[in-house]
Amino acid sequence: QVQIVESGGDLVQPGESLRLSCTASGSINGFYVTGWYRQAPGKEREMVATISKFGITTYGDSVKGRFTISGDDAKTTIALQMNNLKPEDTGLYSCRLIVGGPPTQEYWGQGTQVTVSS
Secondary structure (H helix, E strand, C coil), X not given: CCEEEEECCCEECCCCXXXXXXXXXXXXXXXXXXXXXXXXXXXXXXXXXXXECCCCEEECHHHCCCEEEEECCCCCEEEEEECCXXXXXXXXXXXXXXXXXXXXXXXXXXXXXXXXXX
């Protein structure tokens, strides 16, 4: 079984920075992608950033140039460095692990709250 634990959420002011961490543990084999997703109240969940086992990264348009995703060698412990935070970055940030199969398996953490407000 795979477990995912996130940390780092907080209340910050606009323009400040925050760093989120996610650790996936358990039986993780083959190709996989780890990433951060967020959901604001009343809005659909959106992809923030992902990183593959081989280090390939993707970013949501709204965070490009401000957020950076990184990981350890295995990319099962990842971090999201968030700079120049804006009120619209507020939301529940969740870590997701997709392990290629077949069958493909998906795991989610419980999330960590980020609130950007003055």
